[in-house]
Every structure is written in structure tokens, then in C-alpha cells.
Amino acid sequence: MGSIEVTSIGFIGLGAMGSPMAGHLAAKLPEETHIFVFDVVQSLVDQICQQYPQKVTGCSSAREVAEKSKIIFTMLPEGKHVRSVYTEGPDCICSTDVANKLLVDCSTIDTASSLYVKDFIAERFPTASFYDAPVSGGVVGAQKASIAFFFGCKEDDENLPRLMRLLEMMGKQIIPCGGPSLGLAAKLSNNYLSGVIAIACSEAFDMGMRSGLDPRVLAKVYNAGTAQNTISDRFCPVPGVYPEAPSTKGYTNGFKVQLMRKDFSLAVEMAERVGSKNVLGQIGLDTYDKASKDERCRDLDSRVVYRYLGGNEDWQKDHQ
Numbered sequence: 671m672g673s674i675e676v677t678s679i680g681f682i683g684l685g686a687m688g689s690p691m692a693g694h695l696a697a698k699l700p701e702e703t704h705i706f707v708f709d710v711v712q713s714l715v716d717q718i719c720q721q722y723p724q725k726v727t728g729c730s731s732a733r734e735v736a737e738k739s740k741i742i743f744t745m746l747p748e749g750k751h752v753r754s755v756y757t758e759g760p761d762c763i764c765s766t767d768v769a770n771k772l773l774v775d776c777s778t779i780d781t782a783s784s785l786y787v788k789d790f791i792a793e794r795f796p797t798a799s800f801y802d803a804p805v806s807g808g809v810v811g812a813q814k815a816s817i818a819f820f821f822g823c824k825e826d827d828e829n830l831p832r833l834m835r836l837l838e839m840m841g842k843q844i845i846p847c848g849g850p851s852l853g854l855a856a857k858l859s860n861n862y863l864s865g866v867i868a869i870a871c872s873e874a875f876d877m878g879m880r881s882g883l884d885p886r887v888l889a890k891v892y893n894a895g896t897a898q899n900t901i902s903d904r905f906c907p908v909p910g911v912y913p914e915a916p917s918t919k920g921y922t923n924g925f926k927v928q929l930m931r932k933d934f935s936l937a938v939e940m941a942e943r944v945g946s947k948n949v950l951g952q953i954g955l956d957t958y959d960k961a962s963k964d965e966r967c968r969d970l971d972s973r974v975v976y977r978y979l980g981g982n983e984d985w986q987k988d989h990q
């Protein structure tokens with residue numbers, strides 16, 4: 671591994687994704703690089719500090735992380751948290767001098783909040799660089815360092831080589847998407863597509879199965895035909911078709927339906943904002959909204975939409 675050139679990295683937001691991501695940095699960065707972390711939940715800070723006592727130091731605010739670090743990552747739930755951590759109050763990142771620092775927000779948030787934060791920083795600290803870099807691959811991907819980063823910058827961005835070395839410790843693929851907020855736009859359009867496919871897929875399986883087809887046959891047909899896609903294959907919403915799919919494991923270990931609802935809603939909002947005609951948006955959003963409130967589906971993988979739509983999960987007895 672080449673030199674990282676910086677000896678201090680910050681990480682704010684140590685939840686389901688942030689904790690394993692920061693953990694990879696702690697495990698893989700050279701000894702001379704130190705990591706400063708903060709989360710509003712103190713136990714999450716304590717946990718990672720205990721795991722890497724030589725490498726990680728807990729801070730009492732986002733401001734303290736920013737004071738001590740040259741490159742700062744944030745992994746927070748929503749746009750309001752990102753605005754607050756970067757721009758609001760005496761303990762926010764921008765309450766200290768972040769000139770020449772690199773700030774990378776990996777949260778999945780609305781593009782408007784991301785651009786607001788970027789402009790806020792650019793006005794006060796023109797030599798600082800703020801990037802959107804949302805990720806895909808889920809909690810398991812974060813644990814295995816196999817997530818993909820959709821980076822809001824051009825391919826020839828001068829900071830990219832330096833950041834790449836850090837990102838490669840946390841993930842497998844880094845895709846520069848062209849400019850500010852375009853990492854988020856890419857991520858939201860991807861999740862919109864994936865969410866719509868999951869609904870269509872559930873309906874298609876259901877109509878085929880009710881007509882007498884074995885879902886394993888249907889999966890083969892989709893794979894051989896023009897409907898080929900990864901949801902009807904590796905993420906098959908019908909349990910028992912693909913052994914490794916979350917559905918087969920009781921819809922666990924996947925992408926929670928509430929998170930799909932959130933991303934889908936951000937995508938529909940973005941479509942509206944940019945004037946993109948979006949006939950499936952409201953129907954899709956309504957479906958994920960209701961599924962995420964349904965106690966049979968809540969907290970489960972989003973492909974549980976098949977269950978929400980009344981699909982038969984106990985099909986095997988009819989197709990021995």
C-alpha cells in the first residue's frame with residue numbers, strides 16, 4: 671500500500687454501516703495514521719475505541735473530529751442530520767477551520783441537502799473539498815469491505831487518487847459519477863430501478879404461480895428471456911428459489927424495507943425536482959410506504975414486498 675499522506679482521519683456516524691467502515695480503516699491504515707471518531711451514541715464510540723485502542727480516539731463532537739483530522743468521513747441517516755453535523759451550531763464541522771481538508775459524506779440523502787452543504791463549505795472555506803459518496807452493498811458489504819462508492823466527482827479530480835486508497839480499504843468499487851451531487855443522483859436512480867423491479871418481479875411471479883407455474887421454472891424463463899435481472903435471480907422475492915437470497919432466509923440479512931422506502935421517496939422527490947416524468951413513482955412509493963408499516967414486513971429485506979402483495983410463500987408443497 672502506498673502512503674496515505676495524512677496521519678489523521680475522522681469518522682462521524684458509527685451506525686450499522688459506519689462502524690464496520692471505520693473498523694476497516696482502523697485495521698488497515700498504517701500505524702502512524704490515527705482515526706478520530708464521533709457519534710451521538712456514546713456506546714458506539716466506546717466500542718470501536720476498545721476494539722482499536724492504539725488507533726482510534728473518541729471525540730466529544732463533530733467539531734473536535736474536524737479539528738483533529740485532515741480527511742473526514744460522515745455516515746449519517748438523513749439530510750437533516752448531514753446539514754446539522756456540517757453546518758449548524760457551535761459543535762458542527764464548519765464551526766472550526768476546515769481549510770484544505772477533504773470532507774466525504776457517504777450518507778444516502780437528498781441531493782438538495784448535499785448541494786447546500788457543499789455550497790456552505792465552499793463559501794467559507796474555498797480550499798476545502800466536500801464530496802457526496804453514497805454507498806451500495808448493505809451492512810454485510812460494509813462488514814466485508816465489498817461496498818461500492820458512487821462518488822460525486824469527475825474521473826480526473828485531483829483528490830481522487832488519495833481518497834481512492836482509503837475507499838479501497840472500505841469497499842471494492844469506486845465509480846466517479848461526474849460532479850457534485852451526482853453520486854447521490856446515481857444511487858437514488860439505481861435504488862428506484864431496483865425497487866420498481868422488485869415490485870414488478872413479485873407481481874410477475876405471483877401471476878405465473880397462480881396460473882400453475884413452478885417459480886423455479888419462472889426464474890429460469892426470466893433469466894433466459896428479456897426480463898433478465900438480478901432481483902428475479904440472486905434476490906428472488908419468492909422464498910426457496912435462490913438458496914442465498916434474503917427471502918429464503920426469512921427475508922433477513924438484506925436491505926430493510928424502511929430503507930427502500932426512504933431511498934424511493936428521495937428518488938421520487940429528485941425526479942420531481944428535475945422535471946422527470948415518473949409514472950411508477952407514486953405507486954411504488956405508496957407500496958413501500960405501506961409495506962414498511964406492515965408488521966409482517968417491517969425490518970425485513972425490501973423484497974418482502976412479495977409477501978405484502980399476497981404472494982404464496984408455501985409453494986413447495988404444490989411442486990414436489
Ligand code: NAD
Pocket residue numbers: 682683684685686687688708709710711714732745746747748751754755776777778779805806807808809924925926929
Ligand atoms: P444507522 O442509523 O445505523 O447509523 C447512523 C448513525 O449516525 C447512528 O449511529 C446515529 O447515532 C448517528 N448519528 C445521527 N445523528 C448524528 C449526529 N448529529 N452526530 C453524530 N452521529 C449521529 O444507519 P446506517 O444503516 O449506518 O445508514 C447510514 C446511511 O447509509 C443512511 O443514509 C443509509 O440510507 C445509508 N445506507 C444504508 C445501508 C444499509 O443497508 N444499512 C446501505 C447503503 C446505504
